[in-house]
Amino acid sequence: MARIGVFVCHCGENIARTVDCARVAETAAKFPGVAHAVDYTYMCSDPGQNLIKEAIREKRLTGVVVAACSPRMHEPTFRRAAAEAGLNPFLCEMANIREHVSWVHEDREVATAKAIDHVRIMVEKVRHNEPLYPIRVPITKKALVIGGGIAGIQAALDIANGGQEVILVEKEPSIGGHMAQLSETFPTLDCSQCILTPRMVEVASHPNITLYTYSEIEEVEGFIGNFEVKIRKKARSVDLNKCTGCGLCMEKCPMKKIPSEFECGLGARTAIYRPFPQAVPAKPVIDREHCLMFTRGKCGTCAKVCPTGAINYEDQDEIVTEKVGAIVVATGYRVMDADLYGEYGYGKYPDVITGMQFERLLSASGPTTGEVRRPSDGKIPKKVVFVQCVGSRDNARGVPYCSKICCMYTAKHAMLYKHKVHDGQAYVFYMDIRAGGKNYDEFVRRAIEEDDAMYYRGRVSKIYEENGKLIVKGVDTLSGLTIQVNADMVVLATAVLSQEDAEPLAQKLSISYDEYDFLTEAHPKLRPVETNTAGIFLAGACQAPKDIPDTVAQAGGAASKVLGLFSSDELEREPVIARVNEETCVACWRCYNACPYGAIEKKEIKDRQGRAVRWVAHVNESVCAGCGLCNAICPSNSVELDGFDDEQLYAEIGALSNE
Amino acid sequence: METDFEPKIIAFVCNWCTYAGADLAGTSRLKYAGNVRVIKVPCTGRIDFMFLVRAFEQGADAVLVSGCHPGDCHYNEGNYYARRRWTIFRKLLHFLGIEEDRLHFAWVSAAEGQKWADLVNEVTARVRELGPFTGYRQLMEKSRLTQSAEVQPLERK
Amino acid sequence: MSNKTVSDTASSFTAEIEGRGRLRLADCYQCGKCSAGCPMVDYMDYLPHQIVRMCQMGEDSLREKVLGSRTIWLCVSCETCSTRCPKDFDIAHLMDVLREMSLEAGLQHADASNIIAFHKTFKNGVEKTGRLNEFPLAIGYKLRSMDLFSDVTKFPKMVTARKLRFLPHKIKGRDKVKKIFAKCEARIRAKKRGKK
């Protein structure tokens, strides 16, 4: 038999001015299951709370309804009071008669009637409430960072310096990401490698960081605080423990003409190679697709010359399993293939190149040691055309979004080109200049005002070669003139795209991604580094096109979220979660498909002999966020949401029937 | 139309957006019609069609459902599901002989106190025009006469 | 020509174009790629993207500028612009629509009369016989355009090469073709009235 106590608050005059509180209490006293009903001036004051506590003890109350302000205001207060008096806090509810009643209605009769109804609703709810217990989850204090670009490096270092352990997984043979390829960086023009390499070295030597390069995520299971991750360490064919990085093998390898990925095809590498001289680890890997030992079964030169016997052609992929409590995804981006635009002749004319290739030409460590030379004949180009928005903002053949970084790096390119080729002329075709950021617009203006870059407002329609010149046909919409430039070189600012494997990775992690496969944050403004899967965070260009300052800021944010999570030993969360009745579940998987959090699992029911009998849905408590979608759509009424189950809600609706 | 008819409207609102929006109307001391009774759910995705039927059965003259704006759902996509189902809800109600204007869907965010107040006023005015709802009860009466107990309204608690 | 236009967004010009052409003018973001690649741009009075822009602005004062422009008649429907437009805006089709409207409104540019004469002759021929015979086409065109001398030198060679036939071939279904012409023209007229 329910014994519910109703406590009606006056809130001084705030409620009592329009609501007849005494009458509310009197009426409530007569509701079925109500054992006690009083009104009082300030329920949240100490005496008010004591009134409740005493009543719980003395009247042996099985539930409490406080008719007062919004639960957003004082629900924790009254639940705490109930708990102190020995009542399960989830048996205490609030009826909102202030924000929803007294403050919004003037007529005393109307307000009092509504207050009575709101109390009746909550009394009915409490009559059907069950005690609930907060869920506690232990936390494994070790973080996984996926991707070793500047985002992953920064996040790993911040977490490690915060005193927690980190595992950094990078799929390439070296960490560094795109930033390692850049020459100098806007808006300050500092040398990219000079600021990046010290951090790469720090990662390698940090006692709290375990580095897995040439490795990929195979499988992720578990939930916040308790993930279990399988990592595939790809066969490197070089024993990292034995190799000293002397480089003899690379010197002697006969396969010398392989286009270097790091140089964007402008330079060559060997089959056993290090992507770039400052690579971390500074040890090579054998590219089995090109190595003669693997393609033809003969060579073995590297093994012969290696002084430490580090070469191992028999090396196999290895799977390691790690337990972690949080994950930071920092897998970065990829640059669009300009082949898509036949009218620009990329791939056909060697002197039509991408922005990333131009970075390599500008880089002191690049294929031309930092001199700007044409790939076709090595001549210094005197007229260079830069075309912005190639593939970006293009609904027809590219992507509709703005890639955000190319306006800035194009201005940088125009500037650096002029610094290197004093008698050269840069032309930039742009649609809009997007330079929002500290010192960004000033930077672009400098390219125009001091380094004489000629900016034309319009797109380019066609590029073709004639007598060794690249004829660029564009337009300047501001003057209404068509423009032809007879250029020596053309640089295309191609769109920033998500990684090719972003979607499968997101699915492994059960995090969401947008239609372009960029990973999605939980809220664009208020939770920009969290995903909607608890315990998984985002950093860098895997979330959206981003420059280095934004990437580093987000990486720091992700790291501090991880450190915050690791600051306690256990997680506690509200017990509003779904539960499946395994007897009635018919395994239709509607809930499984609908749950926005992937909280529903498929569970096998076994008989006594351990044979599988049937499947049912099962809710993972740690993952369920309590939205109740599953409850509403289950065709067999087999899922109930604790705290908002069908019985409770029908009771609440029933409370409104005309007597 | 009857002038002294005071409609009874049941509102299902989500905890994160509309409930908070209604709170804001309160803290801003906006005044609006007193005909709505609020039932809080975690998300509009939690709403079962039978809740609406039950509300009408309990004498509601109209039902109002309101949650977060699309894309702002606290549960990411909960209200997308809800939205998709709303169209079906409408059709089902129509099938049961309930006028479409007795079911209102809206988006009210936590910042839209004024919108909540306006919404309540609009819906109340509209239902006042429509008059009291009797259709569903008549329908049930009819089915009770002609058919077995199975079609009777869900048993009351 | 005035360089000033008074904002008056309550114009029906934009809506009319969009309705006829199933186009959404707002799609164009004025990148100019169409103009940059148009083969006829050197002969035009407005660049193709400027035509789109004026259609977007839609003021009635621009109706005459657009429908009276040379550009819309010089466009040869090569589709270069539509093929390369990053917004998938079918600007070549817009030109079709504008020509149609220009003719109806009687606003066509003086220089366009040659082109229009050619089109008229062409259509008349097809309407009568169901097929086109280029000899009457050439003669008819020359009569309409009063451009009697150009290309005259080529006729003898064409005739000896038996590239020109003097008597038009008439198809059996020419009544059907005639009816198609009548129906299409009636419908376009009806659509135009509907707009007003």
Next chain:
Amino acid sequence: MTKLGYYPGCSLEGTASDYGISVRRMARALGWELQEIEDWNCCGATAAHQTNHLLALSLPARDLALAEEQGITELLVPCAACFSRLVHANKAMQQDPETAREINDIIEMNYRGTVSVLNLIEALQKYAMPDIAGKVQRNLSGLKVACYYGCLLLRPPKYTEFDDAEQPSSMEDIVRALGAEPLDWPFKTECCGAGLSMSNTGAVVDLTHKILENARHHGARVIAVACPMCHSNLDMRQLDVSRRYGKYNIPILFLSQLVGLALGVSEKELGLKKHFVKATSIIR
């Protein structure tokens, strides 16, 4: 034996009779049977297209409907302008039921959208490649050919669905298979302004000149085309171009003529004598 529906179009019966003749002759040499649509009408070409959009769909729609009635599933349309109008109408009716209804109502027929339209290059790709190389009778080696596509065969790609609209290569493949030497040149898709040939000669001469000059610059001995309008512009207008810009002498061959020559058909049978720029001297 390959059997194809055939829509010659007005030009191939008139000013481009050499194209028409050579297509038929080439087809015979390849062993194709062409079934001409009975009682076909003019597709409307650019004139209808430019001034009445309903007419521009209805005229070709009648031809498609006739073809369908006559049991044709694949329709060879050698004229690029007709090809363009026919694929446009075809796609518009296949993709949009509302358009299909409106047009069927105008033509008072019921076209269901079952015909697929092929241009000459597509047909050769599909039914003559790659074994055409084995049938070559005449040695064309060393003949430098600039393949000119013009605009209507390729654009807009969403309708034509044929080759790469910016860097096409299918005609080159055929020319190479014939033993000749296709050139790489950037103007192969530039427009020659053919639609205005009669009415705005000045502009057209300029455009034609640019194309001829570009081809000559890249060493073209002949230009191969698959469009009667491109042909009449480049061939007939070459006199006007020469008058204004200095002498040009580049024979313009229809692709069907080139294929025919390679297969050993005589110059006369292929209508080569009808050209303004003498084209009979290209083979020794």
